[in-house]
Amino acid sequence: MQNERLTALVGKVTVEKEWLVKKLKSLGLSNRKQLVDLKPSLLHTSSSLSVNHQCQLLGINRSGIYYKPKINNAKQVIKHHIVKVFERIPIYGEKKVHQQLLENGHKVSLNTVARYRQELGLKAVTDVDDYIEFYNYRRFHETLKYKEPMDVHQESIKLNQKKKRAS
Numbered sequence: 001m002q003n004e005r006l007t008a009l010v011g012k013v014t015v016e017k018e019w020l021v022k023k024l025k026s027l028g029l030s031n032r033k034q035l036v037d038l039k040p041s042l043l044h045t046s047s048s049l050s051v052n053h054q055c056q057l058l059g060i061n062r063s064g065i066y067y068k069p070k071i072n073n074a075k076q077v078i079k080h081h082i083v084k085v086f087e088r089i090p091i092y093g094e095k096k097v098h099q100q101l102l103e104n105g106h107k108v109s110l111n112t113v114a115r116y117r118q119e120l121g122l123k124a125v126t127d128v129d130d131y132i133e134f135y136n137y138r139r140f141h142e143t144l145k146y147k148e149p150m151d152v153h154q155e156s157i158k159l160n161q162k163k164k165r166a167s
Contacts, residue, residue: 033060033065036060037051082117082120091126
């Protein structure tokens with residue numbers, strides 16, 4: 001009787017573990033790494049798991065959870081310049097942005113520019129209405145002391161209202 005009950009319990013736990021393993025695989029490696037508790041309980045109670053055992057259960061390599069990726073400063077600088085070019089002239093595609101970067105002294109391939117623009121979610125403004133809206137309302141104009149046209153317009157309205165009140 002006791003053996004049958006234990007056998008049924010082991011079977012149930014095995015099925016649950018297999019189900020969890022399948023679900024955990026769909027999370028992706030970075031999410032599974034976040035599940036690891038790097039400071040398990042010092043009391044070593046029955047409910048605490050070692051880091052090694054947690055990694056085995058999650059199906060990840062223990063050495064990988066301690067890895068901190070290096071920040072590539074050159075990549076960040078190029079991405080920053082791509083964003084600046086996009087903000088200044090949003091109709092530029094990859095080729096024009098690539099040409100602009102080369103003129104500014106950044107050695108980068110066209111494919112890299114395309115990939116970085118995709119990572120940043122930058123797409124050239126191709127719709128005429130979008131370009132007119134950008135050009136008239138959001139672009140910083142040199143003749144307006146690098147202010148947005150809408151800001152200058154609102155400032156002029158406020159100034160005219162003050163003049164009317166004064167007279």
